[in-house]
Amino acid sequence: MALLNWDDRLLVGVEPMDQTHREFVGLLGELARAAEADTISALDRLIEHTVLHFRQEEEWMVDSGWGPPCHAGEHHQVLEIIRTVRTRALAGEWKLVGVLVNELGPWFEHHASTMDSALVAHMANVGYQPQALVAPLAGAVPA
Numbered sequence: 810m811a812l813l814n815w816d817d818r819l820l821v822g823v824e825p826m827d828q829t830h831r832e833f834v835g836l837l838g839e840l841a842r843a844a845e846a847d848t849i850s851a852l853d854r855l856i857e858h859t860v861l862h863f864r865q866e867e868e869w870m871v872d873s874g875w876g877p878p879c880h881a882g883e884h885h886q887v888l889e890i891i892r893t894v895r896t897r898a899l900a901g902e903w904k905l906v907g908v909l910v911n912e913l914g915p916w917f918e919h920h921a922s923t924m925d926s927a928l929v930a931h932m933a934n935v936g937y938q939p940q941a942l943v944a945p946l947a948g949a950v951p952a
């Protein structure tokens with residue numbers, strides 16, 4: 810299983826977004842390493858965090874006055890995929906979780922370096938200072 814590990818080349822330069830992204834990568838790692846019995850709870854942690862992660866960016870888009878619908882649309886699609894994998898894993902298709910982990914790493918790298926980075930550039934251009942809307946994740950998240 811190809812696992813995305815945190816690397817500072819993933820930084821976008823806005824601390825609240827970078828913190829949320831570090832946690833996303835950490836939760837993806839937890840999911841990759843979870844025993845089968847712990848897979849659903851690891852998926853639930855990832856889903857819960859990803860809902861907040863995406864909502865935070867979408868609120869910044871609204872507050873700063875720019876957010877192309879394709880960015881929020883991609884968030885929506887990704888969440889639907891993760892939720893579908895959870896449903897199908899519960900039905901016995903556990904191998905889909907490995908496929909999800911393999912796909913989410915490259916997806917995240919691309920998304921952070923394109924759509925998220927474009928949002929960061931826009932916020933800087935208009936002088937918008939994004940405030941953290943996601944509380945730091947409780948408990949240690951592996952880097």
Ligand SMILES: [Fe+2]
Nearest residue numbers: 830862866925
């Ligand atoms: Fe993001």
Ligand SMILES: [Fe+2]
Nearest residue numbers: 866920924925
């Ligand atoms: Fe995003």
